[in-house]
Amino acid sequence: xxxxxxxxxxxxxxxxxxxxxxxxxxxxxxxxxxxxxxxxxxxxxxxxxxxxxxxxxxxxxxxxxxxxxxxxxxxxxxxxxxxxxxxxxxxxxxxxxxxxxxxxxxxxxxxxxxxxxxxxxxxxxxxxxxxxxxxxxxxxxxxxxxxxxxxxxxxxxxxxxxxxxxxxxxxxxxxxxxxxxxxxxxxxxxxxxxxxxxxxxxxxxxxxxxxxxxxxxxxxxxxxxxxxxxxxxxxxxxxxxxxxxxxxxxxxxxxxxxxxxxxxxxxxxxxxxxxxxxxxxxxxxxxxxxxxxxxxxxxxxxxxxxxxxxxxxxxxxxxxxxxxxxxxxxxxxxxxxxxxxx
Numbered sequence: 367x368x369x370x371x372x373x374x375x376x377x378x379x380x381x382x383x384x385x386x387x388x389x390x391x392x393x394x395x396x397x398x399x400x401x402x403x404x405x406x407x408x409x410x411x412x413x414x415x416x417x418x419x420x421x422x423x424x425x426x427x428x429x430x431x432x433x434x435x436x437x438x439x440x441x442x443x444x445x446x447x448x449x450x451x452x453x454x455x456x457x458x459x460x461x462x463x464x465x466x467x468x469x470x471x472x473x474x475x476x477x478x479x480x481x482x483x484x485x486x487x488x489x490x491x492x493x494x495x496x497x498x499x500x501x502x503x504x505x506x507x508x509x510x511x512x513x514x515x516x517x518x519x520x521x522x523x524x525x526x527x528x529x530x531x532x533x534x535x536x537x538x539x540x541x542x543x544x545x546x547x548x549x550x551x552x553x554x555x556x557x558x559x560x561x562x563x564x565x566x567x568x569x570x571x572x573x574x575x576x577x578x579x580x581x582x583x584x585x586x587x588x589x590x591x592x593x594x595x596x597x598x599x600x601x602x603x604x605x606x607x608x609x610x611x612x613x614x615x616x617x618x619x620x621x622x623x624x625x626x627x628x629x630x631x632x633x634x635x636x637x638x639x640x641x642x643x644x645x646x647x648x649x650x651x652x653x654x655x656x657x658x659x660x661x662x663x664x665x666x667x668x669x670x671x672x673x674x675x676x677x678x679x680x681x682x683x684x685x686x687x688x689x690x691x692x693x694x695x696x697x698x699x700x701x702x703x704x705x706x707x708x
Contacts, residue, residue, distance in 0.1 A: 367403065367486075367548070367574075368483070368486040369413070370403060370405055370413055370414045371479055371482045371483050371486075372483050373405065373407075373413050374386065374405050374468065374479055375476065375479040375480055375482075375483055377405075377407055377408070377470070378468060378470050378472070378475060378476045378479060379476065380470070381470040381471065382407065382408045382409075382470045383408050383433055383436070383467070383468065383469055383470050384405055384406065384407045384408060384433070384467075384468050384470075385405070385406045385429040385430075385432045385433055385465050385466060385467050385468070386403060386404075386405050386465075386466045386468065387403065387404045387405070387406065387414075387416055387425050387428075387429055387463050387464070387465055387466075388401070388402070388403050388416075388463065388464045388466065388496075388544075388546075389401065389402045389403075389416055389417075389461050389462070389463055389464075390440070390462055390463070390464045390496075390498070390534065390536055390544045391460075391461065391462040391536055392459060392460065392461045392462070400533060400534035400536075400546065401533070401534045401546045401547070402414075402415065402416045402417060403416070404416045404422065404425065404426075404429075406426055406429035406430065406433065408433060408470075410430070412426060416461075416463060417461070420443075421443050421445070421461060421463070424443065425441075425463050425465075428441055428463075428465055429465055432465045432467050433467070436467055436469065437467055438464075438465060438466050438467045439464075439465055440462055440463065440464045440465065440498070441462070441463055441465065442460060442461070442462045442463075443460065443461050443462075443463065444460055445459050445460060445461070464496070464498065464544070466496070478506055478507075478508075481508060482494070482508060482548065485508065485548065485549045486549055487596075488549070489549070489550075489551050489552060489553065489576055489615075490510060490512075490549060490551050491510065491511065491547075491549070491550055491551050491615075492508055492509065492510045492547075492548045492549045493508070493509045493510075493526070493529075493530045493545050493546060493547055493548055494506070494508060494509075494545070494546050494547075494548040495507045495508065495509050495521055495526055495543060495544075495545050496543070496544045496545075497521055497541050497542075497543055498536075498541060498542045498543070498544055505520055505521055507520075507521045507526075508548060509523065509526045509527070509530055509545065511527070511530065521543070525537075525543065526543060526545055529543060529545040530545055531545070532547065532703075533546075533547070534546035534547070550615070551613070551615035552576075552613065552615030552616045552617065552641070553575075553576050553577065553578050553596070553615075553616050553617070554570055554575045554576065554577045554578070554616070554617040554618075554619060554696070555577075555578050555580060555610060555612065555616060555617065555618050555619065556577055556578070556579050556580065556595075556619045556621070557580045557581075557603065557606065557618070557619065557620045557621065557622055557627075557628075557631045558580075558581060558586075558620070558621040558622035558623060558627075559579055559581040559583070559586030559587050559591060559592070559598075560586065560621065560622075560623060561685040562621050562646065562685045562688050562689060562692075563579065563592075563621055564591055564592070564685070565685045565686045565688070565689035566619070566688075566689035566692055566693065567579060567592050567594055567595055568593075568594045569689050569690065569693045570692075570693050570696055571594035571595070572594070573693065573697060575617070575696065575700075576596050577592075577594065577595045577596060578595060578596060578597045578598075578599065578610075579592045579595045579597070579598045579599070580598075580599045580601070580603075580606060580610070581598070581599070581600055582600070582601070582602055582603055582622075582627070583600075583623075584600045587599070587600045603622065603627050603630045603631050604630055606630075606631050606634050606635075607634040607635070607637065607638060612635070612638040612639070612640050613638075613639060613640075614639040614640070614641055615641060616638075616640050616641065617640065617641060617642040617643075617644075617696060617699075618631075618635045618638070618640045618642065618643045618644070619644050619646075619676070619692065620632055620635065620643075620644065620645045620646065621645075621646040621676075625647075625651060625655070628645055628646075628647065628655070629655055629658060629659075632645055632655065632659070632672070633659060633662055633664060636659070636664055636668050636669075636671065636672075637664075641699075641703060642673065642696070642699050643671050643672055643673065644672070644673035644674060644676035644677075644692065644695070645672060645673070645674040645676060646674070646675070646676050646688070647674055647675065647676075648675065649675065652672075652674045652675070655674075656669050656672075673695065676691075676692055676695065677691030677692040677694070677695050678691045678694045678695050678698070679691075680694070
């Protein structure tokens with residue numbers, strides 16, 4: 367979403383109008399669920415997706431109407447064949463798309479988007495709030511549990527707090543509020559800069575994870591090798607936890623150059639509240655490592671936190687294939703934990 371909102375801000379800064387298409391309600395089987403977004407710009411180009419196919423095609427046409435009429439509205443699509451308003455899809459569900467007009471002359475809209483873009487590097491939990499009333503949106507704001515409404519929208523924070531859930535929530539009543547996750551806290555800490563890490567980091571960065579690469583060897587922790595990492599750290603593995611301050615929002619992936627280094631990092635990681643701990647290696651290595659951890663004083667219950675062999679079982683063999691399997695597991699874990707995907 368960062369690329370989407372950045373492009374929107376750039377367009378408004380140039381004085382250009384645009385329409386943001388957002389799925390605010392869905393039921394049954396649909397190509398994309400609540401929170402999917404697509405921006406349609408004044409020159410006809412688009413960024414993002416609301417599911418592709420007929421929904422996206424008709425949404426693009428409606429967005430162009432919204433641009434021409436300079437107005438905001440919602441529209442429901444029926445994806446059940448042979449029903450009223452059928453658009454030729456057979457998924458069997460229904461979606462409501464909200465078409466929100468942004469004027470290139472609107473200073474408040476620019477200020478909001480500038481604030482939104484500034485939040486992505488901070489890696490904190492925030493929600494985008496849209497007040498939906500008859501005739502279109504009235505106000506938008508950004509909600510954070512620690513600071514209430516970050517953006518001065520005038521929307522009462524006490525009405526929004528109960529709606530700040532892992533998935534997008536549409537309240538009842540008039541006006542209604544659509545509250546959806548905007549940014550999420552946490553980093554993926556990748557330990558080891560070898561061949562699999564070099565394949566993995568760009569993949570998980572592309573799907574919305576912020577990655578920090580940690581290595582003992584400086585030549586394997588360069589910006590040239592990891593241009594998509596937000597940071598590279600060169601330091602002894604024995605100092606990993608004391609240097610990083612791993613939180614319950616963070617993921618740990620361990621794939622150093624050797625079993626001893628993996629163990630050194632793993633026993634530290636299990637003493638953190640990290641939401642995910644994964645270690646590359648064979649089942650034989652796992653059994654031996656678990657025995658060492660028990661001897662080192664790690665409780666047996668803690669061993670259940672370890673994802674190893676790491677990644678989804680897709681018979682991956684090459685570094686690139688293994689990277690895909692790990693990325694898939696991270697995506698599944700993120701979706702199950704927060705309901706948020708990029």
